[in-house]
Amino acid sequence: MDAHKLGIERAVFIMLVAGIGFFLLAFIGLGLTPWFNINHELKGHKKTQHVPLLTPLQLKGRQIYIANGCYYCHSQFVRPVADDPLRFGAVSKAWEYKHQYPNLLSTRRKGPDLTRESLDHPADWEYVHLYDPRMIAPWSIMPAYHWMFDGSPGKPNKQGRALVAYLGTLGQARKREMLAKGTLKKVFVQGIGTVLHYPYKGGRLMSPGYDHVVYFHKAPRIADTRSARERGKHLYAMDCASCHGATGNGRGVAAQYLTPRPVRLNAFRFRAGFVYKVLYYGRPGSAMPSWVRAADAFLTPRDLWSVAYYVQTLHRGATAPPTAHAPIAKTAALVKLGGAQFATNCATCHGPKGEGNGVLATALTPAPVDLALMNPSARWVYHTLNHGRTGTAMPSFSTLPRKVRWAISYFVETLAKKPKNIQSAAAAPRKTVRIARLTAAQSSAHN
Amino acid sequence: MKRSETQELVAGESLIEPRLIKAHIAAAVFWLIYLIVGGGLLVAIKFTWPNFLGNIPELTWGRLRFVHTQTVAYGWFVDIFLAAIYYMVPRLTRVKLASPTLAWFNFYFYNTMVAMGVFQLMEGHNLGVVWMEYPSFINILMLISYAALAYNFFASYLRSQERNLYVSSWYMMSFVIWATLNWIMGGLVPAYIAPGIASAVVGGLFIHDLVGLVVTPLATAMIYYFLPVMLRRPIYSHSLSLMGFWSLAFFYPLVGIHHYYYSPIPMWAQYIAQGTSFMLFFTVYTVLYNVYKTMKGRWGDLADNIALRWLIGGTVFYLMVCTQGPLQALLVEQPLIHFTDWVIGHSHMALLGFGTFVAMGFIHYAWPRLTGNELNKSLSEWSFWLAFVGCAWMFIDLWIAGLLEGYYWGYGKPWMDSIVRLQPYWLSRTLSGVMVLTGFILVAINLIVTARAKQPATDSPAVLAGAR
Numbered sequence: 001m002d003a004h005k006l007g008i009e010r011a012v013f014i015m016l017v018a019g020i021g022f023f024l025l026a027f028i029g030l031g032l033t034p035w036f037n038i039n040h041e042l043k044g045h046k047k048t049q050h051v052p053l054l055t056p057l058q059l060k061g062r063q064i065y066i067a068n069g070c071y072y073c074h075s076q077f078v079r080p081v082a083d084d085p086l087r088f089g090a091v092s093k094a095w096e097y098k099h100q101y102p103n104l105l106s107t108r109r110k111g112p113d114l115t116r117e118s119l120d121h122p123a124d125w126e127y128v129h130l131y132d133p134r135m136i137a138p139w140s141i142m143p144a145y146h147w148m149f150d151g152s153p154g155k156p157n158k159q160g161r162a163l164v165a166y167l168g169t170l171g172q173a174r175k176r177e178m179l180a181k182g183t184l185k186k187v188f189v190q191g192i193g194t195v196l197h198y199p200y201k202g203g204r205l206m207s208p209g210y211d212h213v214v215y216f217h218k219a220p221r222i223a224d225t226r227s228a229r230e231r232g233k234h235l236y237a238m239d240c241a242s243c244h245g246a247t248g249n250g251r252g253v254a255a256q257y258l259t260p261r262p263v264r265l266n267a268f269r270f271r272a273g274f275v276y277k278v279l280y281y282g283r284p285g286s287a288m289p290s291w292v293r294a295a296d297a298f299l300t301p302r303d304l305w306s307v308a309y310y311v312q313t314l315h316r317g318a319t320a321p322p323t324a325h326a327p328i329a330k331t332a333a334l335v336k337l338g339g340a341q342f343a344t345n346c347a348t349c350h351g352p353k354g355e356g357n358g359v360l361a362t363a364l365t366p367a368p369v370d371l372a373l374m375n376p377s378a379r380w381v382y383h384t385l386n387h388g389r390t391g392t393a394m395p396s397f398s399t400l401p402r403k404v405r406w407a408i409s410y411f412v413e414t415l416a417k418k419p420k421n422i423q424s425a426a427a428a429p430r431k432t433v434r435i436a437r438l439t440a441a442q443s444s445a446h447n
Numbered sequence: 448m449k450r451s452e453t454q455e456l457v458a459g460e461s462l463i464e465p466r467l468i469k470a471h472i473a474a475a476v477f478w479l480i481y482l483i484v485g486g487g488l489l490v491a492i493k494f495t496w497p498n499f500l501g502n503i504p505e506l507t508w509g510r511l512r513f514v515h516t517q518t519v520a521y522g523w524f525v526d527i528f529l530a531a532i533y534y535m536v537p538r539l540t541r542v543k544l545a546s547p548t549l550a551w552f553n554f555y556f557y558n559t560m561v562a563m564g565v566f567q568l569m570e571g572h573n574l575g576v577v578w579m580e581y582p583s584f585i586n587i588l589m590l591i592s593y594a595a596l597a598y599n600f601f602a603s604y605l606r607s608q609e610r611n612l613y614v615s616s617w618y619m620m621s622f623v624i625w626a627t628l629n630w631i632m633g634g635l636v637p638a639y640i641a642p643g644i645a646s647a648v649v650g651g652l653f654i655h656d657l658v659g660l661v662v663t664p665l666a667t668a669m670i671y672y673f674l675p676v677m678l679r680r681p682i683y684s685h686s687l688s689l690m691g692f693w694s695l696a697f698f699y700p701l702v703g704i705h706h707y708y709y710s711p712i713p714m715w716a717q718y719i720a721q722g723t724s725f726m727l728f729f730t731v732y733t734v735l736y737n738v739y740k741t742m743k744g745r746w747g748d749l750a751d752n753i754a755l756r757w758l759i760g761g762t763v764f765y766l767m768v769c770t771q772g773p774l775q776a777l778l779v780e781q782p783l784i785h786f787t788d789w790v791i792g793h794s795h796m797a798l799l800g801f802g803t804f805v806a807m808g809f810i811h812y813a814w815p816r817l818t819g820n821e822l823n824k825s826l827s828e829w830s831f832w833l834a835f836v837g838c839a840w841m842f843i844d845l846w847i848a849g850l851l852e853g854y855y856w857g858y859g860k861p862w863m864d865s866i867v868r869l870q871p872y873w874l875s876r877t878l879s880g881v882m883v884l885t886g887f888i889l890v891a892i893n894l895i896v897t898a899r900a901k902q903p904a905t906d907s908p909a910v911l912a913g914a915r
Contacts, residue, residue: 007607011604070509080709106577141497
């Protein structure tokens, strides 16, 4: 055999075995085989019926998601490990990805995972966040996508609408499947609305459960201390002020683009437990996310209580909000009139005692508020009666006589529930305690 | 390989096309600097100042990031690999290129494609397959380039009268086949054929094949070729180089799924990927044992042989990156480090530390011989140390940032806490990048100055440095 031939034969051998052979072996062994394995498992799999085919607008949104590299920073799979299921929801399953060309799993998380994004944030929140993420989260490093809007977050152009339409599909398939299977339940929580309830599935790390649900229910309430309020103040500035305003006046930078508008926190004497409940569940039907689930927040029970105590200190009493109408002086007769009018006009939604459990309550999104626990000031009630709440079922009652409106406002004040830990039930001591707490909180806030 | 053969590798100046190689080196270095300035640096600055150049869609983070990565792989690396192939293959086969015209056409065509790719990505035309982001029409047109390369490459070996195939040839032959197959697989399957999770399976294979079957083989081929040539001494063991090659060929294509650990990909496939990833220890240590045994007694050469220093610097990063790689590919590590900056540090060490440094070794060796002039000594020193220290700084910074990020997530801190905590590390990373960039700009200046210098220096000490 001549020398030339030997060299060629060796070259051909290398190219056939190493070049083509081993490559094909890997493609068949670890490419085609898992591929067919997945296909086999999904064949006739009833769950895949829950995976929607995207509409043309949503598909365009997916293209924009790819074009702008969203998929690099935002992964789309929830791993059965570490904090993933707690933070981002149920662990991803192969069938959820049917119809996806190409996959957008990603290999990096600069921002939160978006697998269950649509369960956390509604469209108006997405618009503001897309327009300028720092309007919502001041420390965010996500780019601002001004060019998807015509000048303001309230005016998305076609690109912005398409992208948000796509984001609205993320997590929907799994939600539908879990609702159909019963692993996920819709539960009406009084004063909060219809929330998705994730039952506890055992404490195993690999379980697709929301283990923190149990963790949070069992978490003890922390004491209302100065340090707790300081922590709450920090968290409020970081997570809440962009919508609710730094002073709790409901006028954060993002507020005007959200429907319904963020609540004016300083007009209420909240019960801390109620604030905790809202922070925990969010407010379905509004941009208020659950702060234990929202991927970017993920606060602990301790944090939630801290925020709740801080929010209590925001109350500005009768000064808020200013109203064009001079108040009518509060009398016992007026309150009595208010009670009768409340029963006629308000109780169908808010319930006879204003606890947000009227007969229509379960049908409304967002659900009627629990006036007994939120304890709004009479001025705020009057203001709301005049203007209604855009984006909710609360209409304007400006057709009612002014006297009646003030009467209802004063009556609502009397609905306030007493805190459980004060047994004597006397109004005066309760007030003293609250004022004492307020003074301490305000002085600490000023320091 | 015998000593006489080693010396033959140095000869053969008449066989190569110096202008073609110089053109490819120049294009490669241009892309290297472009991808740092127009990609990496801007992207890094946006971590600290997210609104920087924020109102121009073409200059947003999500578009520039792909300009950075795609240009690394297909601008800088493929261009420098073509230069290296045109430099090595005629000497190894003892025949000239079959068609220099085709090679020249390929030079213009390929670089036009890369430039078009940059433009398309900035315009938001993105395929969405990780590391395969060019839109499909560019991917299809680039196949012409692969075909042109394959024609010239295999024609050389078919017409060769050489009996022995040196190990660099093995790596290069496999490279040509792997790069083409991988290109077809990555461009076609995840985006059009395999749906959902199957797309991630094939996409994962593609990502790692790009590192393991495109960058690594050619860089290894360069090490095996230029190390003996620089030292004027044969490689330590031919058997070890065989083992290194065959274990790379067998194990590397099987590891890709480790990019999607704990995803819905069947668990058995993830376990196999874990095992094969661990076996890379064997591959890499075999190659590096061979390299360092060859270096035995000659470490002093690093002091004044700048090309050798780049090359050996690259192998040191290779040692580190491939010690890290198999260990971090263990499933137990993944909950902590996956998705974090640790991985970014790791991939920078693979491509910037290992691949780029080895390629720089080739450039610093070949450029004086192609231009007939000596490189500027002090520019060489400055560029090496700036790049080396900058790289080390960047990698360590990113590893610490990644671990912090992982622990912040693992301990259930709010997301934004991890972002705020990492800000100083991201600023530090930007500064390290500026340092690396300065080093490479000095390399470019050095190459330009050398090419323009008047005096012929064929007998200069630098050219004959290895002959001592």
